[in-house]
Amino acid sequence: MKDIVIKGGYVYDPLNGIDGEKVDIHLSDGKVVEKTKKNAKVIDASGKTVMPGGVDLHSHIAGSKINIGRLMRPEDHRKDEVPKGKYTRGGVGYSCPSTFVTGYRYAQMGYTSVMEAAMPPLGARHVHEELIDTPIIDKAAFPLFGNNYFTLKYVRDGDQEKLNAFVAWMLRATRGYAVKIVNPGGVENWKWGRNVYGLDGKVEDYDITPRQIVTSLAKANEALGLPHTIHLHCNNLGMPGNYKTTIETMEVAKAIKPKKGRKTTIHVVHCQFNALAGDNWMNVKSGAPHIAKYVNGNDHVTLDMGQLIFTDTTTMTGDGPWQFALWNMTGNKWVNSDVEMEAGAGVVPYTFKKNNPANTVQWGIGLELALLIDDPWKVYMTTDHPNGGPFTYYPKVMAWLMSRQARTDTMRELNKAVLKRTSLANIYREYTFNELAISTRAGTAQALGLKDKGHLGAGADADVAIYDLDPTGWRPSQYKMLEKAFASAAYTIKGGEVVVKDGEVVSTPLGATHWVDVKIPSEVEEDLMKDLAEDFKKYYTVSLRNYPVEDEYLPIQKVHKTRGAWK
């Protein structure tokens, strides 16, 4: 592969303190280097914006849940048919894009790393098979822990040591990257058709609480020294008044000692859905200012927006009871999918409408979170694809963040009285390019502990996005121009290879799958395996031997080794 020099662009590399300066970026052998050899290919980026490749830390792109979405929504695919191209496979787009199209479209927006945010461990092979068919981007998947039998059992027994070992083992068995928790305890109760309400609700068969689950998993997470914090979908999602639960949950994580070199102990996902005030869907209002206030006053929390887009989309979460509630509210088709011993999921199509008061409030909340939290390193841009809307709407969200005019233009189409239930109309803040880069790559990479991603310093992966937009001349009123530029990168470079040029995919290499390998001392592992073997035999329908994902499912892997909790 030829070396590349990106010359003359305005570079935004927040992790290295570069804020729009003209810096040449040298790429060699898949890495950013100080200096390339003489015969490097030169990319003229003058008058353009240069950023590290985008890093999405929460999206649903692979595995049974999104595939159920694809399966149940042929009517959605018809809106967005993608023919095969010279270098690309055909497929479908919109809210549940096929795997190939997912890879292409992220790359076309200058994104080079995407996290699949919910992997049911029993379906891990499925996730990895889909990731193999998701070209270009690097990826990782987060196994679900919050309702796993072994988690609940060790929490019940107060056996933190075993829980630590189990988390470590499960990450290896599923080739997972981070600890995902969805409605802790609630999904377990849903297996009897019920939910858990609030942090101190009862997880029925275990007589424990979500508070205990979050605490124990956060402890395990930090003790094991995992690169990312716990990745938490809070209890009571979608229930007006839930912002209190969310803040209480953040409070829980405050008591946890972070691993060395990190201040944070919790990442709250798609916070928009968990930042609702009011008592019901009729009087729902924004709880975002409360959450922003908490986050501004504390350093142990990060969160992502879960921004809502006014469009027809497909909601899908590991939160079975919530999806059931959504079915009851909408009457739309509903798939529920429970996974023995460990997880569940639900899928319901949903259209966010401008004339729906609740949707209007939700739209405002996402942006309030991003704009009221002062430190961009704490709040990241997502739509919780496809829950708040498809990821292909990211440029629109960027426009809302960077342009008050863009927000105002949307607000004009919304009910003013309803909008007053949020504070959005009174917010004047506009993200800078630097803040945008933090929100979409530098911050997310840092939160994930992906040291080679999200920046352009020497040693970083050669993942670069070049957008055809001159940031020095751009004004927020020109937000449509920004949308266009960020929807269709002038260049996307992945691992030192040009994969997108002028918005078109020109090469489709397979990216790596990242996972975390925690060292477990053999005597601890032996002890754990005895436990697992016994319970697998009694309760699972697959044997323990057939459970872990084989190397065949990770043709290109990047292993992140940690030493773990043991001396």
Next chain:
Amino acid sequence: MEHVDVVCPFCGCLCDDLEITVEEGHITGIKNACAVSRSKFLNHGSHRITSAAVDGKKASMKKAVKEAVEILSNARRPLIYGLSSTECGAISKAVEIGEVTGGIVDNTASVCHGPTILALQQVGESKATLGEARNRADMVVFWGSNPTAAHLRHIVRYSVMPKGMYSTEGRKGRKVIVVDVRQTGTTRLADKFVKIKPNSDFELLQALRATVRGDELPVDEVSGVPMKEIKELAEEMKNCKFGIVFFGLGLTQSEGRHMNIDAAVGLVSELNRHTKFVLTPMRGHYNVAGANTVATWQTGYPYAIDFSKGYPRYNPGEFTAVDLLASGEVDAAMIIASDPAATFPADAARHLAKIPTITLEQKTTPTTMLSKVVLPVATAGVEAEGTAYRMDGVPLRLSKLVEPPKGIHSDEKVLDMILEGLKEVAQ
């Protein structure tokens, strides 16, 4: 050599506890398997096609692949069909061949649980993996399904007999209800056999749902079942702790087809307003679920996929194999791991003999007997490894226990040879 925890590549149960002895490259012993599985492992070597053939004459693999490439690249409307008894790597290649040739890719779901998918697309589905049945179910309903003939270990391993976390009593703790038009092995072990008139499942499902909703229906009986019994059944369903419906081709292949499933899904969804209830289709071939799964993530659609316009389109009834063959619309066919000549109505099967048909198969079948090109392949799960998806969507790894006969490759490899050939021709 002893292999333990081997995954069985026969039916949708994908049992993964087989113990298999291999001596000098041959399978000599097998434990834990059902009769069919035993037959598959012990007979995988018999009646094998040993050489590729073109027009009924032995041919080299190279020549046969070349012929296949020629047929497919010259076809205007090629059909690629089958894929339920092979592993996912092969399915993936088949989909790509469909795209490269601008053909149609269909899998055997179209004549088994295709209607289930159509219903899911209309109304959804409340489902769970089989372990949920094992651990929790205190009510098990078999509706138009007969595992004693089609899924031989289902009852013992997953649904009726096993003890689980909350089903500590096994069989005793479960109420088993069978709804069918005739007595079967499954009805014999049921606590309650609801015998219904043929082609009237839909009415009974609807009546049950309305009754669960609390409506008094103005009729004395439905589908041959007295209203009193229907009310009782509805009450029992509402009052169980965890109910599961295992439904089969009795619903998908009789009048009503996908609407029968639509009604079953509706009933089960409704029951979730009272208790926990799920349903699971009894998928037949061991990886038919995988065929749907792979096709869906690659194209958005599970079966009946037309690539003629360069992007995938979906329409069962229009792009499904039986319809395409019966109408004589397709002008070439490639069959992988399936035997449509033995499974389709004769009218549809007949067309396969009229057009150049390419078949990848281990053993002689009616389809190979009328094919222009026959390509022998290894048996996935015995001679080749890969992934398969269980009836409930759980992916498992198939093993390679023995070498395939000399010169014989996996489905995936042979399809890849054809794909490469097609790509060369296209350039």
Next chain:
Amino acid sequence: MVTALDKIEVTLISGRTAKQGVGLEEGKPSESYVDSVRLIQLCPGDAEKLDLKEDSPVTVTTEHGSVTVHWVEEKTLESGMIFFPYGPWANQVYNSVTDGTGMPIMKAVKATVEAGGKVQSLTEIVDSLKGGS
């Protein structure tokens, strides 16, 4: 003594059997497979109505086609219902029309059964698909 009928009207149900499964894994041309699918099951009463002899074949006819196979008694079947395992013989009587669904109807099909006819071999069935013999 009941007078033997020429023909009875039945509801035809098809499906899998364990034997058919075992047979097909041996190989479709194997005797075990052919024997498992080249037959219908009917109740003793119906066999008596048709005055069937143990080795005499029966012909099953629907609106769509006709095929001759062997028969066995199945006590659990009610009168007027026959069971036909999936396979090349059963396929001769199904309609390929799917009503826009992709799925032909293979269960609960109206049919008649009568004594007599000639049972075809697998090769003959395949030849008939080829339009030959």
Next chain:
Amino acid sequence: MRKLVLKPKGFSKIPIEAEVISPDIIGGKTLPEVKALSVQYGNKVHSLSEFFDVGGRIAKTPDEQDIVVDGDASHVKYIGKGMTTGRIVVQGDAGMHTGSQMKGGSITVTGNIADWTGAEMKGGLLRVLGDAGNLLGAAYRGSSDGMTGGCIVVNGSVGSEVASFMRRGMIVVLGDTGPFTGVHMNGGEIFVFGKVGRRAGAQAKGNGGFIACFGGIDELLPTYRYDTTFTPTFMRLYLRQLAGNLGIDVATSYIDKPMRRYRGDLAVGGNAEILVAEKA
């Protein structure tokens, strides 16, 4: 109106996809342009003139365009797809998806017509003098928005799942319907003068929708409940309009017929109406 005549050059087992046969596309073009319009034939794209003799006159605007397909077009799919204006007459049979998603104008087919005719229709008038296939005026797979407007009249009989997920609009069938007429119906009106097939109104939520059965009904679902017998005024108005505006003479003979009203589908808590005319 200017009349363009397309004469099929023969039948092909491989269907031709010709959504270009639409006044919206043809109106305003030149004859050579029309001849060169693309049609899909299997996996290749061809020009329209390879499959049709193209003659006649082209209007300046679509609303002035009259298109006659003169001959058997049962292998031609998507005729008049999404059209908004003008007129198409098929002198013979037509293939699948004819008039699907049409928004305006009119299509007349003198022969029989295949599945998915008028699927997801939004407006306009579609008339079939022969029989129609399955899924007439239906919603495509997965969609809960079937027909939302317009009118379909079939002189003959139709197949299964007529008007699935219908929301608005009108379907009139002079012959019989197959099973699942008005399945998942959520608004709209269906008039059947022949016999209505099994399981009519299954999963229908109602929302003002009804199925009027003038020629009897095979059997009602147990989840429909008898309500009353009456002679609805609105039905008289409809029937007069059907006779007067659409030339459906048979409608007049039912103008004073009392109708039995059933409500359902109770399985989904629906309040759709099945109205069955009392026998003479």
